[in-house]
Amino acid sequence: AQKVTQAQTEISVVEKEDVTLDCVYETRDTTYYLFWYKQPPSGELVFLIRRNSFDEQNEISGRYSWNFQKSTSSFNFTITASQVVDSAVYFCALRAPRANSKLTFGKGITLSVRP
Amino acid sequence: NAGVTQTPKFQVLKTGQSMTLQCAQDMNHNSMYWYRQDPGMGLRLIYYSASEGTTDKGEVPNGYNVSRLNKREFSLRLESAAPSQTSVYFCASRTGPSTDTQYFGPGTRLTVL
Numbered sequence: 001a002q003k004v005t006q007a008q009t010e011i012s013v014v015e016k017e018d019v020t021l022d023c024v025y026e027t028r029d030t031t032y033y034l035f036w037y038k039q040p041p042s043g044e045l046v047f048l049i050r051r052n053s054f055d056e057q058n059e060i061s062g063r064y065s066w067n068f069q070k071s072t073s074s075f076n077f078t079i080t081a082s083q084v085v086d087s088a089v090y091f092c093a094l095r096a097p098r099a100n101s102k103l104t105f106g107k108g109i110t111l112s113v114r115p
Numbered sequence: 116n117a118g119v120t121q122t123p124k125f126q127v128l129k130t131g132q133s134m135t136l137q138c139a140q141d142m143n144h145n146s147m148y149w150y151r152q153d154p155g156m157g158l159r160l161i162y163y164s165a166s167e168g169t170t171d172k173g174e175v176p177n178g179y180n181v182s183r184l185n186k187r188e189f190s191l192r193l194e195s196a197a198p199s200q201t202s203v204y205f206c207a208s209r210t211g212p213s214t215d216t217q218y219f220g221p222g223t224r225l226t227v228l
Contacts (some may be wrong), residue, residue, distance in 0.1 A: 033215055035216070035217075037219075043203070043221070043222050044219065044220075044221050044222065045158075045205060045207075045219035045222075047216055047217075047218060047219075050215070050216050052212070054185045068223075091157065091158070096213070096214060097212065099165045100147070100165060100171065100176070102160050102163070102173060103148075103158075103160070103217055105157040105159075106157055107155060107157040108155065108157055
């Protein structure tokens with residue numbers, strides 16, 4: 001069985017602060033994919049990143065960075081110099097690379113960035 | 116290239132009424148999915164279709180039926196709506212195995228009174 005835990009439910013920061021969103025996962029599969037999605041107040045789900053389990057290299061994209069640690073089953077997401085437009089719900093998700101494997105979501109973290 | 120489209124965006128039903136949520140994708144993806152999103156629950160899979168002509172149950176299929184009409188379209192039907200089906204419904208399609216990523220439609224907000 002797969003499980004994704006996002007222990008933080010709500011985070012509030014002031015603009016320009018750095019913020020880290022935690023994600024811990026459980027799976028019996030040796031190969032899997034991890035994802036982050038953003039859901040802004042408008043409601044759509046926006047894909048941010050996909051990471052393969054065999055690639056533990058951290059990734060940076062502008063103000064966003066992701067830290068994947070297989071040893072602790074974590075895939076954390078850091079926003080540097082946060083902006084008001086970063087206010088959203090962020091979901092971490094997990095999927096095994098099989099045709100009938102489902103995408104398992106965490107319950108999401110609501111991030112509020114205050115001006 | 117519109118990606119994944121869903122209609123309608125909003126719907127209000129009375130208990131016992133039926134309706135069909137429509138989903139279409141123009142990315143030539145084989146796999147398509149229906150999810151529901153409830154407060155504090157994340158997204159839960161209702162049904163999915165790995166390819167044209169096949170459908171399978173997800174975590175929460177009770178009260179729903181689906182049809183994969185062709186490669187582009189995957190519809191979700193509520194035969195007799197119940198208040199417990201008040202939710203936001205998302206359709207998604209998945210890229211091939213080399214990138215294996217699901218892209219979501221804008222969602223349908225359904226209220227059952």
